[in-house]
Amino acid sequence: MSTHKKFIEQMSEFLDGTLSPAEQKTFQAHLAACESCRTALDNFRQVKTKLKETTDAKLSPEKRLRLYETMNIEREKRGEKLLRIPAELLAQVKAKSAAAGQAAGEVTAGGVEAAADVAKSGASVGGAMAGGAKRVSGKMAKTAKKGVKRAQKMATETRKTATDIGRTMSEAAEIAGDIPKSPIKAITAPPKLAGKGMKTGAQMAKGGAKVMSEGLKGSVEMMAGGAETAAEMMLQAGKVTKKMVDGIETTAAAKNKLADTVSKSAKTIADAEPESADDAAGKA
Amino acid sequence: MFETESQFIHHLQAGDPAAYETLIEQYADMVYRVAYRILQNEHDAEDALQETFLTVYRRIENFRGDAKFSSWLYRIATNAALDIIRTKQRKQGEQMSIDVMDDEENSLLIDDISLLPEQVLLRDETATELQQGLATLSPKLRTAFVLFELEGLSMRETAQTLEISESAAKLRVHRARIELQKWLIEQTKEVQI
Numbered sequence: 001m002s003t004h005k006k007f008i009e010q011m012s013e014f015l016d017g018t019l020s021p022a023e024q025k026t027f028q029a030h031l032a033a034c035e036s037c038r039t040a041l042d043n044f045r046q047v048k049t050k051l052k053e054t055t056d057a058k059l060s061p062e063k064r065l066r067l068y069e070t071m072n073i074e075r076e077k078r079g080e081k082l083l084r085i086p087a088e089l090l091a092q093v094k095a096k097s098a099a100a101g102q103a104a105g106e107v108t109a110g111g112v113e114a115a116a117d118v119a120k121s122g123a124s125v126g127g128a129m130a131g132g133a134k135r136v137s138g139k140m141a142k143t144a145k146k147g148v149k150r151a152q153k154m155a156t157e158t159r160k161t162a163t164d165i166g167r168t169m170s171e172a173a174e175i176a177g178d179i180p181k182s183p184i185k186a187i188t189a190p191p192k193l194a195g196k197g198m199k200t201g202a203q204m205a206k207g208g209a210k211v212m213s214e215g216l217k218g219s220v221e222m223m224a225g226g227a228e229t230a231a232e233m234m235l236q237a238g239k240v241t242k243k244m245v246d247g248i249e250t251t252a253a254a255k256n257k258l259a260d261t262v263s264k265s266a267k268t269i270a271d272a273e274p275e276s277a278d279d280a281a282g283k284a
Numbered sequence: 285m286f287e288t289e290s291q292f293i294h295h296l297q298a299g300d301p302a303a304y305e306t307l308i309e310q311y312a313d314m315v316y317r318v319a320y321r322i323l324q325n326e327h328d329a330e331d332a333l334q335e336t337f338l339t340v341y342r343r344i345e346n347f348r349g350d351a352k353f354s355s356w357l358y359r360i361a362t363n364a365a366l367d368i369i370r371t372k373q374r375k376q377g378e379q380m381s382i383d384v385m386d387d388e389e390n391s392l393l394i395d396d397i398s399l400l401p402e403q404v405l406l407r408d409e410t411a412t413e414l415q416q417g418l419a420t421l422s423p424k425l426r427t428a429f430v431l432f433e434l435e436g437l438s439m440r441e442t443a444q445t446l447e448i449s450e451s452a453a454k455l456r457v458h459r460a461r462i463e464l465q466k467w468l469i470e471q472t473k474e475v476q477i
Contacts, residue, residue: 012458016439040465047414047464048433054415055434057320059313063330067312070334071304074341083301083308 007037011044061092091274099272103265110261114254121247128243132236139232143225150218154211161207165200172196289353296344307340311354315361321430322365324419335364351444358437358445362427369423417467421460428456429464 007030013019014027031038065085072082175192178185285306286292295303312333319332339360347356418426424446432442432453443453 008462012454012461015461016454016457018439018454043465043468044461047461047468051414051418052434054412055317055321055324055418055430057317057326057329059316059333063316063333064308064312066330067308067334067337071308071337071341074338075299075301075304078299080299081301083305086305086309 007031007034008040011041014041015044061089061096065089065093088274092272095272095274096269099265099269103268106261106265107258110258114258117254118247118251121243121250125240125243125247128236128240132233132240136229136233136236139225139229143222143229146221146225147218150214150221153214154218157207157210157214161203161211164203164207168196168200168203172200290349293344293347293349293353296340297347304341308337311357312337314354315357318358318361318430318435319365321418321434322362322423322427323368324415328365328368332361332364332368335367336361339364352441355437355441355444358431358435358441359447362431362445366423366427413471414464414468417464417471420467421463425456425460425463428453429460432457433461 007027010019010023010027014024019027031041068083068085068089075082172193175185175189175196179189285302286295292303292306296307315336316329316333319336320326320329323329323332336357340357343360347353418429421429428442428446431437431445432439437445439450439453439457442457443450446453446456448456
């Protein structure tokens, strides 16, 4: 058997003082030389001390009173004289009961106040969110309206250009149709057709430029509108966030306030003492 | 008010209300404390307290004065607490009965290595954890530990209260110490991890 194992087995007997003188001498010699065994023994002692402190439960006045009442119910069954409940005990329970009632009122009031603060804060956040959404949607609608107008202009220009081109093409077809009718037209038609082709090209270029111009303007407006909307969204989100932070602070403050009230109330109940000599008079 | 213990007992046996008032004032705190230490629960401890005093009232006529009155009271309080644990175990359908613990006592094994701590510092929060450790002990070990270590009864009184031999009481206290130490070391390891 190792020295450590022997030590562990003898530790209880050492603590109980039941080792023989020779065993005690050997035990103490090992203890002096071995730090880990000293720690183990110290831990055993500390465990006992700490547990003694933490489990030292006190009987409350209410429990003591209930014990008297239980005993009296039993004595009454046997027809024996009832126990006299100490006046001081009755006064203590009465004082605690009154303090508990008052504390319950204070905690309830504190709770209502805290709930009102939190609700107010919540409403403020809700208002900021609704206002922000309205402003952002207004900006978005304005930009969209501009976009629609530009799109309508682009469609108009495209239609005009297509009409012009169609007309020129028709004229060109007429010239081409006349060629078989007269040999002279075969000579004059190519320059005319070339002219029509040039005109069509010019109309296409002009129309395309107008459509492109409207498109570009529309794009610029959309980009500007988008940027403005995004800026508005950021602004409104910032406002809402601030309100929410305020709300969180309000909630935390309300929680702390309520915790203080509960803590004070618990102390009031714990410290409750009879108010007057009359209270302490009690009854049998 | 009562000059000797036997005079006090005599008045209790006669049903004298003053003797019962003295009984409550002198012993209710002690009974409640030991019940709480065994049961680890205020509500159950109050039930054990009431049951103990009712038992004293009903059985005081049987008290012959062979042991000290306080030892008799400790025995009734301990049994009341253990009865509450048994009732709970039955309700929960637990197979591990308080009464099958003796086999464990006979097969006590000590793992010496795991019991040598590097350093277990008992911080304030460890004290609360220790109470949880006490709750993890089996009822028999816990009761022996509570009576001997926390209530300060001698080993002989502990044995008499539990109605077991002194060597069996010693073994239970020793085993409880080791179980608690193991538990504490495990907790410390978990904190370090």
